[in-house]
Amino acid sequence: xxxxxxxxxxxxxxxxxxxxxxxxxxxxxxxxxxxxxxxxxxxxxxxxxxxxxxxxxxxxxxxxxxxxxxxxxxxxxxxxxxxxxxxxxxxxxxxxxxxxxxxxxxxxxxxxxxxxxxxxxxxxxxxxxxxxxxxxxxxxxxxxxxxxxxxxxxxxxxxxxxxxxxxxxxxxxxxxxxxxxxxxxxxxxxxxxxxxxxxxxxxxxxxxxxxxxxxxxxxxxxxxxxxxxxxxxxxxxxxxxxxxxxxxxxxxxxxxxxxxxxxxxxxxxxxxxxxxxxxxxxxxxxxxxxxxxxxxxxxxxxxxxxxxxxxxxxxxxxxxxxxxxxxxxxxxxxxxxxxxx
Amino acid sequence: xxxxxxxxxxxxxxxxxxxxxxxxxxxxxxxxxxxxxxxxxxxxxxxxxxxxxxxxxxxxxxxxxxxxxxxxxxxxxxxxxxxxxxxxxxxxxxxxxxxxxxxxxxxxxxxxxxxxxxxxxxxxxxxxxxxxxxxxxxxxxxxxxxxxxxxxxxxxxxxxxxxxxxxxxxxxxxxxxxxxxxxxxxxxxxxxxxxxxxxxxxxxxxxxxxxxxxxxxxxxxxxxxxxxxxxxxxxxxxxxxxxxxxxxxxxxxxxxxxxxxxxxxxxxxxxxxxxxxxxxxxxxxxxxxxxxxxxxxxxxxxxxxxxxxxxxxxxxxxxxxxxxxxxxxxxxxxxxxxxxx
DNA sequence: AATTAACACGCAAACGTTTGCGGTAACGAT
DNA sequence: ATCGTTACCGCAAACGTTTGCGTGTTAATT
Numbered sequence: 001x002x003x004x005x006x007x008x009x010x011x012x013x014x015x016x017x018x019x020x021x022x023x024x025x026x027x028x029x030x031x032x033x034x035x036x037x038x039x040x041x042x043x044x045x046x047x048x049x050x051x052x053x054x055x056x057x058x059x060x061x062x063x064x065x066x067x068x069x070x071x072x073x074x075x076x077x078x079x080x081x082x083x084x085x086x087x088x089x090x091x092x093x094x095x096x097x098x099x100x101x102x103x104x105x106x107x108x109x110x111x112x113x114x115x116x117x118x119x120x121x122x123x124x125x126x127x128x129x130x131x132x133x134x135x136x137x138x139x140x141x142x143x144x145x146x147x148x149x150x151x152x153x154x155x156x157x158x159x160x161x162x163x164x165x166x167x168x169x170x171x172x173x174x175x176x177x178x179x180x181x182x183x184x185x186x187x188x189x190x191x192x193x194x195x196x197x198x199x200x201x202x203x204x205x206x207x208x209x210x211x212x213x214x215x216x217x218x219x220x221x222x223x224x225x226x227x228x229x230x231x232x233x234x235x236x237x238x239x240x241x242x243x244x245x246x247x248x249x250x251x252x253x254x255x256x257x258x259x260x261x262x263x264x265x266x267x268x269x270x271x272x273x274x275x276x277x278x279x280x281x282x283x284x285x286x287x288x289x290x291x292x293x294x295x296x297x298x299x300x301x302x303x304x305x306x307x308x309x310x311x312x313x314x315x316x317x318x319x320x321x322x323x324x325x326x327x328x329x330x331x332x333x334x335x336x337x338x339x340x341x
Numbered sequence: 342x343x344x345x346x347x348x349x350x351x352x353x354x355x356x357x358x359x360x361x362x363x364x365x366x367x368x369x370x371x372x373x374x375x376x377x378x379x380x381x382x383x384x385x386x387x388x389x390x391x392x393x394x395x396x397x398x399x400x401x402x403x404x405x406x407x408x409x410x411x412x413x414x415x416x417x418x419x420x421x422x423x424x425x426x427x428x429x430x431x432x433x434x435x436x437x438x439x440x441x442x443x444x445x446x447x448x449x450x451x452x453x454x455x456x457x458x459x460x461x462x463x464x465x466x467x468x469x470x471x472x473x474x475x476x477x478x479x480x481x482x483x484x485x486x487x488x489x490x491x492x493x494x495x496x497x498x499x500x501x502x503x504x505x506x507x508x509x510x511x512x513x514x515x516x517x518x519x520x521x522x523x524x525x526x527x528x529x530x531x532x533x534x535x536x537x538x539x540x541x542x543x544x545x546x547x548x549x550x551x552x553x554x555x556x557x558x559x560x561x562x563x564x565x566x567x568x569x570x571x572x573x574x575x576x577x578x579x580x581x582x583x584x585x586x587x588x589x590x591x592x593x594x595x596x597x598x599x600x601x602x603x604x605x606x607x608x609x610x611x612x613x614x615x616x617x618x619x620x621x622x623x624x625x626x627x628x629x630x631x632x633x634x635x636x637x638x639x640x641x642x643x644x645x646x647x648x649x650x651x652x653x654x655x656x657x658x659x660x661x662x663x664x665x666x667x668x669x670x671x672x673x674x675x676x677x678x679x680x681x682x
Numbered sequence: 683a684a685t686t687a688a689c690a691c692g693c694a695a696a697c698g699t700t701t702g703c704g705g706t707a708a709c710g711a712t
Numbered sequence: 713a714t715c716g717t718t719a720c721c722g723c724a725a726a727c728g729t730t731t732g733c734g735t736g737t738t739a740a741t742t
Contacts, residue, residue, distance in 0.1 A: 006485075008728060019692045024730060034690060051459040055400040056728035060697050064396070066439075074425050080416045087415070087442055096460065098407075098437055101428055118392040119437065144347075257628060264630070287598060287628040289605075349698060360722045365700060373720060397698035401727050 007048045016044060027052075058120065066096045067310060068116035070126040072104045072152070077282050078299050079127070082150070085303030086125065093311050095122070102129045110137040117144055123314045125306050128152040131192055142321060146313035150306040153195055158321045160313070162306045162328065166196055169295045169330040170203025170249070173277045176293070176332055177247045178211050182275060186219035186245035188234050188255045190226050197226075200251050200279065219245045226251055231258020239266055246274055247338075253278040257288050260337065264289075275338040290336035301328050348389045357385060368393075399461065407437045408651060409457035411467040413445045413493070418623050419640050420468070423491070426644030427466065434652050436463070443470045451478040458485055464655045466647050469493040472533055483662060487654035491647040494536055499662045501654065503647045503669065507537055510636045510671040511544025511590070514618045517634070517673055518588045519552050523616060527560035527586035529575050529596045531567050538567075541592050541620065560586045567592055572599020580607055587615055588679075594619040598629050601678065605630075616679040631677035642669050 013020045018037070026033045026041035027050075044050075058064045067090060071079050083099065090097050098121060102109035109129045114137065116124055123146040126138075135156045141147055142159060150162040177185050187204050190197035208215055219238065223230040231250060235258065238245055250256035256278030260270065268274055270290050278285060278294040285292035305326060354361045359378070367374045367382035368391075385391075399405045408431060412420050424440065431438050439462060443450035450470045455478065457465055464487040467479075476497045482488055483500060491503040518526050528545050531538035549556055560579065564571040572591060576599065579586055591597035597619030601611060609615050611631050619626060619635035626633035646667060 022691055032690060053728050054459065054461050055396055055405070059396040059400045060729055074428070075418060075421045077416060077418070080421045084415050084442065087440065096439055099428065099440055101425065118395065120395050284625060284628045287625045289630055363721055375720060394698050401699055
């Protein structure tokens, strides 16, 4: 197929009997050009469907107006919600977005980072892969272009970081359970030192302390991957205890749902016997029965904020490399799994 | 911040005492260059972290190695699953991906299409916005670059189209219900003429006909947006009938789940009194109780196939513009909502 | 009438890369 | 000694755009 080539400034210039530079300036509303000339140029440009060649443009200006985004898994609703808002906000501000997945693979993440840089993006938005320890690539990127981390972040990388108030959110969730009269609250968390898990655990502990409840190691459960099946498994462990907990705070909706499924199987009354609270406000939390009380994370706000800060840094380069943490507020959505009738 | 500039061929050439062209050829393994020269060039290139400037490259070759993707809503699991495989497959083949959302807005979709073209993508992958009627923009794009449609397609656009076997899938789903001994099967579909809804409805009708079951307009329900709440509403309508159906085929998992919720509320036994089958195999289908029988759509295969065909067309431009439909097989996942004990 | 200032436009370089073409050296064959 | 061949490499143009600088015209000021 003979794909038509795009019209160029040269063709417009020839058609109008003007020089290329005049046409360029006319289209860019340069003050040196008379109003009539601008008019005629713009009219012809529209007629001939002129569109500036982004490559020539970026080639000269060394600016691509593309921002790169690296996430671990695009199919997680929370992630795609963030991506949606990133796309929207970026478009509003005149940027395009290239998305890559690391699949929680650190090597892949490094590779993406360098190809992003090679590709000439103006800046990068990244949510770290789990267990990221090697941050040299990120540091190397940092003196080439701005980088903003979100959700999964690391204090080892001196840049702007957009996170939710993990600790406070967990505190509020546990406080809510305590408010229901629960005295023996189990937690399901991750074994590995993930930023999010650590913070939420800290919030859990603070709530127990503040309300004078004892911390019992036996009902502090950890798992490698905090999934639905693991939630089931851990719930079964809790049920097998002589001294059962009267509430479960799961660090993840999936684990909470797994727990509910296990409790349902044993006809445990939720929330009377055991209340359950999750984290994320995924759609599943309204599908499961009883519906799940959970922490709503405003993904769209995270995305928007991240884009805002990144573009700010792109357009106003700073000389300092410092860690700046921006916290986005969450709020607890109370549903049947912890509803006090 | 003083962002470091990338090293260029010129710098490499100066360092090595060679010409720019020789360095370029050496890096591209041109046969004219001696093995030793290639070696030394490549070593220095690695040392100096040389990365080719994509813009200069694309500028010359008029090839960007970027493909544009337009979907209606990135947060739908089915969509993000497709996107995931598109990202993977594209990366394997050396392409980057730019994603845009139309939000089911036809005007937005047209706009995205033109900015994609303006941006110089090598080809476009698109799933149409609902109720797309104006296809002129797509046609205009088509003689600039290859376009491949997937999932939501239209016969008005002469290009390669990747779809699932909607009709057959629906047929199989209804046939499955008939196999359970169900004789009065309701359907929940969309009012508007969406490609998917039409096809699935056709499959429903064919199954009824083939097994000699009467078609009763009263239990053929349509709704504008086929969502969870609408599923509930329509189920309530069915329950209010004197002559209730003994099965429901919902064109969407969400509607099916809404129906189940309504049935559960009225303590209808599923599947004994009324069986339910959905479409999509969303995660929710395993969360709801009873778990939902549904049609599994292999999103990853759709994405991969779409990329394959698009890149094929990019790299081997054809002279003909014809509609070529590629069908991806689905399969029915039988769960508790239709399980014959 | 001469000088100046403002205005409108053109020339040409530059961005980094690829590539057709031409050139040089070395070497074997005549 | 000359020719042809091969192996390597450099020159320069081209891609489309922006932009500093120069230039010519006109109108206003002295």
